[in-house]
Amino acid sequence: MQDGFYKSRPIGAAIGGFLIAAFTGAGQTVAVAATAASPFAGVTDSVGGSGGLVDLQLTQEADVRYGGTVKAGDPLMAAADGSGRAVKATKPGAGATVNVIGIAQADGVADDIGKVLLAPSVLLG
Numbered sequence: 001m002q003d004g005f006y007k008s009r010p011i012g013a014a015i016g017g018f019l020i021a022a023f024t025g026a027g028q029t030v031a032v033a034a035t036a037a038s039p040f041a042g043v044t045d046s047v048g049g050s051g052g053l054v055d056l057q058l059t060q061e062a063d064v065r066y067g068g069t070v071k072a073g074d075p076l077m078a079a080a081d082g083s084g085r086a087v088k089a090t091k092p093g094a095g096a097t098v099n100v101i102g103i104a105q106a107d108g109v110a111d112d113i114g115k116v117l118l119a120p121s122v123l124l125g
Contacts, residue, residue: 003060003061004057004058004059004060004061004062004118005057005058005059005060006045006055006056006057006058007042007055007056007058008053008054008055008056009021009029009030009041009042009053009054009056010028010029010030010052010053011029011030011031011049011052011053011054012024012029012031013031014048014049014050015030015031015032015044015048015049015050015054015084016032016044016048016065016084017044017045017046017047017048017065018043018044018045018046018048018063018064018065018113019032019033019043019044019048019064019065019083019084019085020032020033020038020040020043020044020064020078020084020085020086020101021033021040021041021042021043021044021054021056021084022034022038022039022040022041022078023038023039023040023041027039030042030054030056032082032083032084033078033084034078034082035078035080035082036077036078036079036080036089036092036098036099037092037096037097037098037099038078038099039099040078040099040101040120041056042056042057042058042118043056043057043062043063043064043101043116043118044056044057044084045057046063057118058118059118060117060118061105061115061116061117061118062102062115062116062118063113063114063115063116064076064085064086064101064113064114064115064116065084065085065086065111065112065113065114066085066086066087066108066109066110066111066112066113066114067079067081067083067085067086067087067110068085068087068088068109068110069088069108069109069110070086070087070088070104070106070107070108070109070112070114071088071104071107072104072105072106072107073103073104074088074089074103074104075088075089075100075102075103075104075121075123076088076089076100076101076102076103076104076116077089077090077098077099077100077101078099078101085110085111086101086104086114086116088104089123091123091125092123092124092125093125094125095125096125097122097123097124097125098122098123098125099120099121099122100119100120100121100122100123101116101118101119101120102116102117102118102119102120103116103117103119104116105117
């Protein structure tokens with residue numbers, strides 16, 4: 001387990017390790033982040049979850065699975081493909097928002113496990 005603050009949250013379906021999780025429904029459960037606008041809940045640990053709970057890292061430097069080419073220093077968001085992987089954040093269109101999970105700490109490509117300094121923020125279009 002990495003350093004940082006972790007919180008166990010209930011899940012409605014199995015979720016893999018090193019993925020971005022988002023709050024679902026009334027915030028009672030979490031699932032894989034489906035889009036960059038999904039409400040950020042944390043990053044799953046290496047095990048993920050399948051038995052009703054998942055451990056989410058909420059602070060410090062987390063391991064996350066990249067969904068494309070990432071450079072150290074890039075702001076990261078959840079991929080739009082519903083995979084929960086981290087991709088370089090892009091500014092949204094007018095009236096839209098993007099939830100940034102943090103800043104990449106290492107270069108990588110799709111399916112690499114990279115480092116992200118968790119610093120949640122929002123980009124406004």
